[in-house]
Amino acid sequence: MQALKQSQMSDELSFARSDNSTLVVRLAGDWHLRHGLPEPDLVLKQLDTAPKPARLTFDATRLGDWDSGLLTFLMGVSEICHKRNLPADWSPLPEGVRGLIQLAEAVPEKTGARAEAVHTSLIEALGREAISYARGLDDFLRFLGEVAIAFAMLAVGKARFRRVDLMIVIQDCGANAFGIVTLVTFLVGVILAFMGAVQLQQFGAAIYVADLVGIAMSRDMGAMMTAIIMAGRTGAAFAAQLGSMKVTQEIDALTTMGISPLEFLVLPRVVALFLMIPLLCVYADCLGVAGGAFVGATMLHISIATYLRETAHAITLTDIFGGVFKAAVYGIIIAVAGCLRGFQCGNSSSAVGDAATAAVVTGIVYVIVACGMFAFIFNILGL
Template sequence: MNETRNIVGQGAVSVTRAADSNLLIKLSGPWHLTRNVPSAAILRQELESAGALKTVSFDTSGLTHWDSGLIAFLAQTSATCRAHNIEQDRGGLPDGLRRLLELAEAVPEKKGTRSEAGKAPFFQRVGNLTIGYGLSVGDFMEFLGELTVAFGKLVRGKARFRRLDLVEVIQECGANAVGIVTLISFLVGVILAFMGAVQLSQFGASIYVADLVCIGMTREMGAIMTAIIMSGRTGAAFAAKLGTMKVTQEIDALTTMGISPMEFLVLPRVIALVLMMPLLCLYADFLGMIGGLFVGVGMLGLSAHSYMQETISTLTLTNLFGGLFKATFYGLLIAIAGCLRGFRCGNSSSAVGDAATQAVVMSIVMGVVACGLFAVVFNIIGI
């Protein structure tokens, strides 16, 4: 009794059942992964429903071209035959295909690997995460040490980097960031003034909205909001650019030529961001006060002159320079986070995106933690 079943695709399979309990599998046409190759599941059903089947043989006389898609098909067929104790006659396969199939089966997959991969005990997962965070802290400290050595060479005038690169990074971190800082800082000032106005107007103290906006912007909000903006904008850009340079082996090329990547790539970026963050923070403070003035004049009916006089009387050098100091420190953290993630990027295009994401998260988290620490320290020393 002969039974033939055609499974149509770019490549084709025909199954013929002979009277001597033999199943003949004929492979024909081109077999490529980029095309719709026949599924081994249909052939598996044929083998399982074949009854008292002893041998499976192959006929590849009609086969034209093939790649690993055919090997995967035959490997699945072979696994089904072994599961049902069916012998295989591979004499009809081409020599190269037969050798590749034997090579693929030479080291079988470890039993239970797929099913047990995600079943690690809870405490083991916690331990792995703890070890990972510990290694990350060590990696950060190592990078910080190398950066300190590079700064030491800069002080001695021995650091090797192009001054033009420094100017370009300063433009990128400073002038090109003015637009987004303007928008966000103005809106933060408006929000602070509006929140204060809702409460203070109930007590006839609307004029103190100027005090609230002035202190809030100069002491905290100007610095931290600028830091968050630069984390998402500049920190991610640092990580993406350095990560791409690592993927394309440009960093390795610098090392091969005897040029320190820490001095040539990281040092200009850290210097530029540390220099620009106080200026952007000062600009953000001014725009926040303008936003408060907009609410005070437009919503509360205050005169611009009285609002500005109250702002000037509230503004102190302690709050102003405290905020600028915070911004400088935030800039250092953002630059370190971006460059560190870029240098530790993997060697694939997807790893570049992961590095940029990690740089943003890392810099924002460190900035918020530093903001809390600054609040505690400033309170202790009475600032």
């Protein structure tokens, strides 16, 4: 046999020729997936180099530790050899590698097992997303209808749930949420006042910052910011709680005992948010006005008494009750979205996190959509 002629060299993979008819694939070092391994295409390039070899063999004398990365590479080489009808000598490889290769080649690949890349047009992708959102809205409305039936059962005194559960959820949705609502709504009032002051000062109308902040907070911002906070805080908690109960089959146990999960689990949560978000909305309105008064006193040098008097003249009872009504609707939307995603949760621990994420997204999106609808309706009614 003539001496081997070296043709290419790398850390793990190199090639040599024997009698110009045999391509020798030299394997060296450790072959681990985490290190990044050569591609079988490197062998293909050598096979296309003149003179083209008539057979292929291996040199594994310097091969170290290996894992499935080596097998993946060798199966790629085997596929290339089969396509070219090129004989390959696997005997120089370690016994364990040879056994796994023989096992893999003993089972033929199922036709159509490899997924082919599917390229969809932009219009098709948009259509699928629209259908997906429509189905999600349909599920939400169906669940909302079932919750309405549970409310009817509550009205006639036939709903089955524990009063202590309702009080616990009320405490969690109400008193325990004061801290984050205080911080966010006060800062929202500060931001609105600062933005308005920058513009109104140019016209000598700085006092109307009180009107801007008061009307904005009482009509929309107080209710919407409170709803967004509760969607991220409480809606996700509802989804995680119910999702965990579904994974542990507690919801199935309630159904087996003849207890409606909607009445026992969902109704207390919906009632709690329906009652507490309007109260938090009024509290948020006050904190937003306080934030505006802070900017007015420090930046515009308007006394607190003057600022509050101007705010009282600007705000009407229609603004306040309109905001409270919106907050109550937002509360129902958030509770229904959180409970729905919890009931739709899969049967794995990771699905609980996915359900909580979906609950937050659904709740916030539907709250903003409802806010836009309210703005349109109230404008038509002249409110």
